[in-house]
Amino acid sequence: MFDPTSALFPPITPNRSGMLAVDDLHTIYWEEVGNPNGIPVIFLHGGPGAGLSPQHRRFFDPEQYRVILFDQRGAGKSTPLGECRRNTTQLLIEDIERLRVQFEIEQWLVFGGSWGSTLALAYGQAHPQRCLGFVLRGIFLCTKTEIDWFLDGAQWFHPEVHAEFIAPIPEAERSDLLQAYVKRIMSDDPAVHMPAVRAWSRFEGRRVFLLPQPDDEPSDALDLGVGRLESYYMANLGFFSDDQLLRNVHRIAHLPAVIVQGRYDVICPPVSAWRLHQAWPGSVMAMIPDAGHGAMEQGISRALVAATEQFKRTRRFG
16 A cells, blocks of 8 residues: 555565576676566666665555566676676666566566666667656766766855865866776775775765755765766766767657656756657656655655556556
């Protein structure tokens, strides 16, 4: 039963979970939640590298949905943690298809936020015939403009956070913060890469919510996954050509989609969601007036649950 006071369905444990070797280096963790005969949905987490949370299971009515969740290469419980070799968007798309085949699913709803929205769009454009529709949050198109904003635009709204982020970098290297951090994050020496990934993760984490939140308990595993994979994917522009995800929207434009965006999102600013909505005439846009980037901000989580509730009834949005 949905609990309207929390905006989410109650906590739930997986029906089953396991590990899938996708090559001789990477093994990914997966779990299945809800009704095995329900509407199939694939959940794509953010980052890259952020991994799953038990909260992610709670956007879906467990009596009506069959939810497949997984930790992407190098993230969460997948191994090796923080591994960037053989880790590209195209390989993540192949992993999603491996899971679809493993679970004998013909088509599924694709649900993703932040980097998960990026991967959802890329997967859908590669395999439109496998998608029922899209629930997307905090849109990130992985363009150079967005990456520059993520690193340097922060100073316009969070100058003290940005100052803390650049402090460990010598002034001579600050003109290219991304490469300065990549050099340190990719070091084999933990004395070099661990402070760098912690700084990267903290730089992002302190800007996620519109209103300040208590600091999470430090997690070296989360910091390593986020710091390594985010900086690596950003340095490679997500392995996309220029504005690829917008140029290829026509491949999925016939499918239903809802775009949930926080008005005051300073991680993935609303202009990207707006550009996607304009390129996808059939999409539904939900601009949340009192939210930043966090999926668990109440306005955003309510909109996401409302979307999955509508889809289960009508197979469309709006």
